[in-house]
Amino acid sequence: MFDSIAERLEGAWKKLRGQDEISPSNIRDALRDVRRALLEADVNLQVVKEFIAEVEPKAQGTKVISGISPDQQFIKIVYDELVAVMGETNVPLIEVDTAPTIILMAGLQGTGKTTATAKLALHLHKLNRSCLMVATDVYRPAAINQLTTLGNQIGVPVFDMGSDANPVDIARLGVEKAKVEGINTVIIDTAGRLQIDADMMGELSRIKETVKPHETLLVVDAMTGQEAASLTHVFNKQVGISGAILSKLDGDSRGGAALSVRRVSGTPIKFVGIGEKVEALQPFYPERMASRILGMGDVLTLVEKAQEEIDIADAEKMQEKILSAKFDFTDFLKQMRLLKNMGSLGGIIKMIPGMNKLTDEQLQKGETQLKRYEAMINSMTIEERNNPEILSSSPNRRKRIAKGSGYKDVDVSKLVGDFQKMRSMMQKMGQGDLSKIPGMLGN
Numbered sequence: 001m002f003d004s005i006a007e008r009l010e011g012a013w014k015k016l017r018g019q020d021e022i023s024p025s026n027i028r029d030a031l032r033d034v035r036r037a038l039l040e041a042d043v044n045l046q047v048v049k050e051f052i053a054e055v056e057p058k059a060q061g062t063k064v065i066s067g068i069s070p071d072q073q074f075i076k077i078v079y080d081e082l083v084a085v086m087g088e089t090n091v092p093l094i095e096v097d098t099a100p101t102i103i104l105m106a107g108l109q110g111t112g113k114t115t116a117t118a119k120l121a122l123h124l125h126k127l128n129r130s131c132l133m134v135a136t137d138v139y140r141p142a143a144i145n146q147l148t149t150l151g152n153q154i155g156v157p158v159f160d161m162g163s164d165a166n167p168v169d170i171a172r173l174g175v176e177k178a179k180v181e182g183i184n185t186v187i188i189d190t191a192g193r194l195q196i197d198a199d200m201m202g203e204l205s206r207i208k209e210t211v212k213p214h215e216t217l218l219v220v221d222a223m224t225g226q227e228a229a230s231l232t233h234v235f236n237k238q239v240g241i242s243g244a245i246l247s248k249l250d251g252d253s254r255g256g257a258a259l260s261v262r263r264v265s266g267t268p269i270k271f272v273g274i275g276e277k278v279e280a281l282q283p284f285y286p287e288r289m290a291s292r293i294l295g296m297g298d299v300l301t302l303v304e305k306a307q308e309e310i311d312i313a314d315a316e317k318m319q320e321k322i323l324s325a326k327f328d329f330t331d332f333l334k335q336m337r338l339l340k341n342m343g344s345l346g347g348i349i350k351m352i353p354g355m356n357k358l359t360d361e362q363l364q365k366g367e368t369q370l371k372r373y374e375a376m377i378n379s380m381t382i383e384e385r386n387n388p389e390i391l392s393s394s395p396n397r398r399k400r401i402a403k404g405s406g407y408k409d410v411d412v413s414k415l416v417g418d419f420q421k422m423r424s425m426m427q428k429m430g431q432g433d434l435s436k437i438p439g440m441l442g443n
């Protein structure tokens with residue numbers, strides 16, 4: 001909250017002199033903090049470097065909102081950029097017109113691929129999309145059992161051919177079955193290895209070529225940290241992915257893998273896994289993830305609040321008007337309403353000549369005075385509001401306004417007089433020296 005309009009104008013004046021813009025020197029600390037925050041969130045080092053190298057010049061010259069520091073403003077810019085890089089909004093799963101939609105699951109062993117398959121099936125099941133899960137991990141019989149058990153649990157059928165069949169055939173026949181039965185979506189669980197190897201990639205590619213999935217989702221363990229970037233790079237290059245599911249986000253991880261995956265593959269994170277249970281799947285929200293990665297919630301809230309209170313474009317226009325003495329009754333009314341919304345009339349009252357340095361009682365009086373002003377301004381025509389000068393020379397106009405607002409002629413004359421004084425005071429400020437204006441800087 002801004003204490004007074006004097007402070008805000010001081011801020012505006014500073015900005016005009018170019019003192020409160022983001023520059024390499026005034027964000028040095030913030031840069032270090034952001035870099036550390038991203039690394040602590042396990043964003044891949046190279047990704048951190050590239051990301052910061054891109055954001056910093058973008059931020060240069062950005063005007064700082066009064067009430068916050070250049071550092072804080074920079075952190076907000078980084079946050080906005082993180083949101084932008086991660087995709088602004090949630091990207092839903094593809095659903096094709098002619099069923100079935102085919103989803104291929106990929107990932108290393110233990111990342112949560114089988115669990116994610118069931119989670120996804122349950123998610124779609126709840127959206128009334130019928131599903132078939134296909135078990136192609138013939139190397140670990142336990143994997144087939146795991147999927148069958150999960151299928152029973154959520155009421156979604158599982159297609160398997162035991163552990164002697166060829167994974168490519170299983171996938172193909174699974175899709176055939178879904179077609180015949182008019183099932184909406186087929187989700188194919190595949191075998192993973194502890195590490196990327198040529199066999200796994202080869203098999204995945206063959207399944208992909210055969211069934212031509214609409215989505216190939218890479219399941220990435222959020223705890224993987226730095227590795228997420230290279231993992232994504234290899235899967236995307238060798239198999240091609242359309243998106244990712246970030247699992248195990250319920251753990252300690254701050255989720256930096258999300259940024260790495262997005263940057264490296266250019267594909268969206270579609271879901272996050274937040275627990276072992278089949279229900280523990282959520283759509284991915286870039287904003288939530290950006291705050292988690294940055295871990296600077298306090299700063300972000302502060303800047304957002306400051307932004308809400310001041311529409312920058314509006315404030316800049318107002319500044320220009322104030323300093324060039326084009327400030328009129330329309331602006332005055334706008335400022336009064338703005339300050340009222342902010343819950344403090346004290347600020348604008350101090351602008352009224354002779355009303356700075358006020359006691360509470362006097363402030364109260366000032367508030368009443370402003371209400372009277374508002375009523376009188378409301379009785380002015382648009383022409384009069386926009387050209388306050390015409391009121392100085394027209395007693396008839398003042399009389400009409402007095403009548404319309406229920407006040408006396410002298411009251412309107414006083415408003416017109418006070419307003420002119422205020423304008424000339426603002427003009428002085430525009431010419432440079434704020435400190436010469438009584439009451440402006442607490443003098």
Ligand code: GDP
Pocket residue numbers: 107108109110111112113114115116192247248249250251272273274275276280
């Ligand atoms: P797969 O080898 O990739 O198929 O991995 P699994 O689906 O078998 O999962 C490996 C382990 O991670 C299991 O113990 C799962 O319960 C667990 N797991 C999977 N997803 C999550 C998650 O989002 N959060 C947590 N905490 N555990 C998960």
